[in-house]
Amino acid sequence: MVRRAPPLPPVRGLQPMSLTAWEGRVTAVLQIQGCNFHCPDCPVPHLIATSVEGGSIPIESALEALYRRRRWLDAVVIAGGEPTLHEGTRELVRLVREFGLRVRLHTNGSNPLALRELLDTGELASVSMTVRGPLDPTYAVAVGARVRLANVYECVELLLRAPGEHEFRVPWLPQVVEHDQMVAVLRMLAGARRVVLEPARDGSPGVRTLQQVGRAAGTYVESCVVAARPGQDFGARGRSRSVSP
Amino acid sequence: MRRVALVRRRDGETVAFEQQRVRDAVERALLATGGPDRGLSEHVAAMVELFLDKTYFDEIPTTDQVEDMVEKVLMDTGHAEAAKAFILHRERRRRMREAREARDARLQPTLFDNRVVVVDDAVEGRAAAFSRERLARTLSADGSVTRALADDVAAAVEMRLRAGGVARAPAALVRALAEAELLERSAALDLRRRGGAVLAPERLAAALYRKGTGGPAAPGGAPFPAVAATELGGAALRCHALGELLPADVARAHQDGDVHVHGLSLPAALFSASLSPRDVAEGNAPGAASRVPADAARSARRLTAMLGRSARFLGAAVIDGVAVVDVPDAYAPLLASADRDALAEEAWHLLLECSADVGGRRVALDLSPVADAGEETASAAFATALLRAHGRREGLPGADLLPLPVVTVSDRAFESDAARDVLRLAADAVLRGSTVVFPLVRGAAPAASPRDVRRGASARPARACAGRITLNLPRLARRVGRGRIEGFLRACDRLVDLAAAGHQARRELLAQVAGASGGCLAPLLRGPRGRTPLYDLADATWSFGVTGLNETAQLLCGFELHDDDEGAARLARRIASYLALRVREAGAAGDFHATLDSDDDADTAQRLFAADRLDAPAAMSDHFPDRSSYSPGVAVREDAPVDLLARIDHEEALHANLATATLRVRLAAGDTGGPDGIVALLRKLLRAGAAERVEVATW
Ligand code: SF4
Numbered sequence: 041m042v043r044r045a046p047p048l049p050p051v052r053g054l055q056p057m058s059l060t061a062w063e064g065r066v067t068a069v070l071q072i073q074g075c076n077f078h079c080p081d082c083p084v085p086h087l088i089a090t091s092v093e094g095g096s097i098p099i100e101s102a103l104e105a106l107y108r109r110r111r112w113l114d115a116v117v118i119a120g121g122e123p124t125l126h127e128g129t130r131e132l133v134r135l136v137r138e139f140g141l142r143v144r145l146h147t148n149g150s151n152p153l154a155l156r157e158l159l160d161t162g163e164l165a166s167v168s169m170t171v172r173g174p175l176d177p178t179y180a181v182a183v184g185a186r187v188r189l190a191n192v193y194e195c196v197e198l199l200l201r202a203p204g205e206h207e208f209r210v211p212w213l214p215q216v217v218e219h220d221q222m223v224a225v226l227r228m229l230a231g232a233r234r235v236v237l238e239p240a241r242d243g244s245p246g247v248r249t250l251q252q253v254g255r256a257a258g259t260y261v262e263s264c265v266v267a268a269r270p271g272q273d274f275g276a277r278g279r280s281r282s283v284s285p
Numbered sequence: 286m287r288r289v290a291l292v293r294r295r296d297g298e299t300v301a302f303e304q305q306r307v308r309d310a311v312e313r314a315l316l317a318t319g320g321p322d323r324g325l326s327e328h329v330a331a332m333v334e335l336f337l338d339k340t341y342f343d344e345i346p347t348t349d350q351v352e353d354m355v356e357k358v359l360m361d362t363g364h365a366e367a368a369k370a371f372i373l374h375r376e377r378r379r380r381m382r383e384a385r386e387a388r389d390a391r392l393q394p395t396l397f398d399n400r401v402v403v404v405d406d407a408v409e410g411r412a413a414a415f416s417r418e419r420l421a422r423t424l425s426a427d428g429s430v431t432r433a434l435a436d437d438v439a440a441a442v443e444m445r446l447r448a449g450g451v452a453r454a455p456a457a458l459v460r461a462l463a464e465a466e467l468l469e470r471s472a473a474l475d476l477r478r479r480g481g482a483v484l485a486p487e488r489l490a491a492a493l494y495r496k497g498t499g500g501p502a503a504p505g506g507a508p509f510p511a512v513a514a515t516e517l518g519g520a521a522l523r524c525h526a527l528g529e530l531l532p533a534d535v536a537r538a539h540q541d542g543d544v545h546v547h548g549l550s551l552p553a554a555l556f557s558a559s560l561s562p563r564d565v566a567e568g569n570a571p572g573a574a575s576r577v578p579a580d581a582a583r584s585a586r587r588l589t590a591m592l593g594r595s596a597r598f599l600g601a602a603v604i605d606g607v608a609v610v611d612v613p614d615a616y617a618p619l620l621a622s623a624d625r626d627a628l629a630e631e632a633w634h635l636l637l638e639c640s641a642d643v644g645g646r647r648v649a650l651d652l653s654p655v656a657d658a659g660e661e662t663a664s665a666a667f668a669t670a671l672l673r674a675h676g677r678r679e680g681l682p683g684a685d686l687l688p689l690p691v692v693t694v695s696d697r698a699f700e701s702d703a704a705r706d707v708l709r710l711a712a713d714a715v716l717r718g719s720t721v722v723f724p725l726v727r728g729a730a731p732a733a734s735p736r737d738v739r740r741g742a743s744a745r746p747a748r749a750c751a752g753r754i755t756l757n758l759p760r761l762a763r764r765v766g767r768g769r770i771e772g773f774l775r776a777c778d779r780l781v782d783l784a785a786a787g788h789q790a791r792r793e794l795l796a797q798v799a800g801a802s803g804g805c806l807a808p809l810l811r812g813p814r815g816r817t818p819l820y821d822l823a824d825a826t827w828s829f830g831v832t833g834l835n836e837t838a839q840l841l842c843g844f845e846l847h848d849d850d851e852g853a854a855r856l857a858r859r860i861a862s863y864l865a866l867r868v869r870e871a872g873a874a875g876d877f878h879a880t881l882d883s884d885d886d887a888d889t890a891q892r893l894f895a896a897d898r899l900d901a902p903a904a905m906s907d908h909f910p911d912r913s914s915y916s917p918g919v920a921v922r923e924d925a926p927v928d929l930l931a932r933i934d935h936e937e938a939l940h941a942n943l944a945t946a947t948l949r950v951r952l953a954a955g956d957t958g959g960p961d962g963i964v965a966l967l968r969k970l971l972r973a974g975a976a977e978r979v980e981v982a983t984w
C-alpha cells in the first residue's frame with residue numbers, strides 16, 4: 041500500500057508583509073487554523089476552532105502568493121493557532137524552504153513530539169514559543185485549558201538546546217500572573233537567546249512595569265526586549281547597546 | 286377645441302406659444318398689487334388663452350396682441366390694480382427697447398465715422414488714437430503676415446472696436462482682437478511675443494494679502510513681504526519666459542497643459558545641483574571666500590559657514606533643490622580627533638547652516654558614512670552626531686526647513702557596526718516622523734550621487750540637472766482612446782519633440798547667461814579665473830519627466846498598475862521603455878544629455894489634472910470622478926489596495942527604465958518593529974534590487 045503524504049494544514053490567513061513577526065526580517069505570515077488552548081487573551085480567537093467552517097485560503101494560492109514574492113521576503117512565519125497539531129506542517133515547511141525562504145514556526149509548547157520532529161529535519165531557522173506563565177497551576181488558567189506542564193517544559197528544553205534563532209514570547213496577563221512569577225518565568229528561560237516581554241492586549245501592565253521585569257531578570261538571558269519598545273535590550277549581551285538618541 | 290399654437294415676435298420670427306410665459310406675466314402683475322396667488326394667476330392665464338383662441342382662430346397673434354389680451358382680461362376680471370402694473374411694465378419695456386435700437390443705429394459704423402478710439406498702452410505708459418495704419422504696420426513688421434492680410438485684420442479690429450461702442454480700449458484688448466482675427470484667418474503668427482508681462486489685479490491682491498492656504502505666511506496670516514515679492518517677480522518672469530524665451534508651440538503646449546515646463550519663474554536657473562564641501566574648500570563654490578587661506582579648510586567651523594552660505598546661495602538659484610554630498614566624508618579628516626561634544630556641536634552648526642530660509646528650497650544632506658578604511662570611524666561618528674542633532678531638533682528651525690537626511694544603503698553598511706548604527710539611527714529618525722531618503726547602492730560602488738544627478742558613466746559625472754519638462758501622458762491616452770497603443774506612442778513622439786525644443790531654448794539662454802559678464806550664475810558655469818567650472822553646462826542633464834503613468838495605463842487598457850492584470854504592467858513597461866528610447870534619441874539629436882525621470886512632484890500632477898479637467902470635463906469626470914489628482918510619477922496609486930511588497934513588485938519593472946525614480950514607502954509606525962524592521966526592509970530591498978532610491982516615512 042502506498043503511504044500518502046498527510047494533507048497540508050488549513051491556512052486561514054495570509055499577511056503578505058510583516059516587519060514585526062520576526063524582528064529584523066521581512067516576512068510573510070501564514071496563519072494555520074486550529075489550537076488546543078483557549079487563552080483568555082488570545083489575539084486570534086477565530087483560529088482556535090479546529091474545523092475550517094470560517095473558510096480557509098486554498099493552500100495553492102497561499103503558496104503561489106509566497107512564491108511570487110519570494111524575492112522581497114526573507115522568511116515565512118508559520119503561525120497559529122497551533123501549527124504542530126497538523127501532520128502536514130512538515131510538508132508545508134519543506135515547500136516553503138524550496139522557495140529559498142527561511143521559516144519561523146510559532147508554537148504554544150504543547151506538542152514536544154511534533155516540535156522535535158520538525159527541529160530534526162533541520163528546516164526550521166527559528167521557533168518562537170509562547171510561554172504564558174510559570175510552570176505551576178496558574179498555567180492552566182493562563183491558557184484556558186488542561187495542560188501537561190511536562191510538555192511545555194520539554195519544549196523549552198528542546199529550544200534551549202537546539203541551534204537556531206529561537207525566541208520565547210512572554211505575554212503577561214496581569215490578573216493571572218504576579219510580578220514575582222514573571223521573574224520566575226525568566227529564570228526558567230535562563231540561557232535563552234532572546235526573550236520578548238509583551239503587555240496584555242489592553243496595554244496593561246504598562247511598558248514601565250515590563251521594563252522593570254526586564255531589568256530585574258534580563259541578565260539570565262542573552263537578549264531581553266519589551267515588545268513595541270525596540271532598541272532597548274535588557275539582556276546580558278545587549279545591556280550596553282541601545283539606539284535611542 | 287383648437288388652441289393658439291404660435292406667436293409672432295416683434296422681430297418677425299414665429300415661435301411656439303408658451304402658456305407658462307403668460308402665466309408668469311399675470312403672476313408678476315398680481316404680485317405688484319398684493320400677495321401672489323398661484324390659483325388666481327392660473328385662472329386668469331387660462332382665460333387669456335381662451336380669449337386668444339376665440340379671437341385669433343385664423344391668424345397668428347403678435348406679442349403685442351397677446352399682451353393686449355392680458356391687459357384686457359385683467360381689467361375685465363376686476364384686477365384694475367394689476368392691469369395698471371402690467372401696463373406700466375409694458376411701457377418701461379418699450380422705452381428700453383427704443384433706446385437700445387437708437388443706440389444700435391448710431392453705432393452702425395459708417396464710411397465717414399470720425400469718432401476716435403483711444404488706445405491705452407499700459408506697458409509704455411501712454412495713450413494714442415487708434416490707427417489702422419499703425420496696427421497693420423506692426424502686424425506685418427516681422428514679415429510673417431503679409432501686408433494685405435495685416436490691412437484686412439486691422440480693418441476688422443477697428444470695426445469690432447466701433448461696433449462695441451468702445452471709446453477707450455487698453456492695448457491688451459486691441460492685441461487680443463487682432464490675435465483673434467488672425468486666428469480666424471488661420472495665420473501662423475504668435476502675437477504673444479509682443480505682449481508685456483501682465484499680472485491680473487486679483488493675482489497681485491492674492492500675493493499681497495493672501496487669504497487661506499499656500500506659501501509660508503507671517504503670523505498675521507499675510508505672507509512675508511519677501512515671499513510676496515518673490516512670487517510676483519516669479520509671475521512676471523513666467524509671462525516673459527512664456528512670451529519670449531520658449532518657442533511658441535512649447536509655450537502653448539505648457540499653457541494648454543500638454544507638457545509642464547518646470548521653473549518658468551526662474552528661467553535662467555539650474556533645475557537641481559549638488560555641492561560638496563570639497564568644492565567649498567577649494568573655493569569653487571559660490572559664497573566661498575575667493576581666496577581660501579591654506580589652513581582655512583582645516584577649521585571645520587569655517588568650512589561649515591562657507592558650506593551653508595553656498596547651499597543657501599544655490600538654493601535660491603535652482604528650481605528644485607540642492608544636495609550637499611559627501612558630508613561626513615569631507616569632515617572626517619577635520620574631526621578625526623574631536624571628542625563627542627565637539628562633534629555634536631559641529632553637527633548642530635552644520636544643520637543650522639544648511640537649513641533653508643522661509644520660502645526657500647530645502648537642502649538634501651548626504652549623511653552616508655563612506656570613506657577609506659582609515660577614516661571610516663570618524664565619518665560614521667560625524668554622521669551619527671548629525672542624525673542625533675537632527676532628531677533632537679534643539680534650537681534648530683522647523684522640520685520643513687531642516688535639511689532632508691539622505692543615507693546611502695550599500696552592502697558595506699551591513700558589514701561594519703558603525704555604519705549599521707548610522708542606518709538604525711536614520712530608521713529611528715523615520716519613526717520619529719522625519720522623512721529620510723535611502724539611495725540603494727549595490728556592490729562596492731561609491732556613494733550615490735544625489736537625486737536627479739546622472740549616474741556617472743562619463744569620467745566627470747554631471748552634478749547638475751539643468752531643466753525638466755514633464756509630459757502629460759494621461760491626456761494623450763485619453764485623446765487617442767482605449768486600446769490604441771501605437772497611436773499613443775506616436776503621440777508621445779510629438780511631446781518628446783516639444784520638450785526637446787523647450788530644452789534647447791533653455792540651453793541657449795543658459796549659455797548666454799554663462800557667457801555674460803555679470804550675473805550670479807556665470808561664475809558657476811564658467812569657472813572663475815581659469816578654474817574648472819563648478820557645473821559644466823555640457824555635462825548637465827536635461828530631464829524629461831513623466832507623471833500619471835498609472836492613469837495612462839488605466840485609460841489605455843482599463844486596468845490600473847496595481848490591479849492583478851499582467852496587461853497593465855506590461856503596457857506601462859512598454860511605454861516607459863519606449864519613452865526612454867525616444868528621449869535618448871532626442872538627446873543625441875540635440876547633443877545634450879537627456880534623461881527620462883519620474884516626476885514625483887505632486888503639484889505638477891495636480892496642475893496637469895486640473896488642465897485636463899478643463900480640457901474635457903465630461904470625459905474626466907467619467908474616468909476620475911472621485912479622485913482629486915493623478916498619482917505623481919510612475920508610482921502605483923498611493924491609496925491602492927495593495928500591500929507594500931506588491932507595490933514594490935509593480936513599480937520595480939518601471940523604475941528600471943527611468944534614470945531617477947523614488948520608491949515611496951509609507952509605514953504605520955506600529956508595524957515596523959522599530960528601527961530594526963526598517964533596516965531589515967532596506968536590506969531586503971537592496972538585496973532584491975528593488976529600486977534606486979527609497980524614501981521612507983511613517984504615516
Ligand atoms: S495558544 Fe495561541 S492561538 Fe492558541 S489559544 Fe493561545 S493565544 Fe490563541
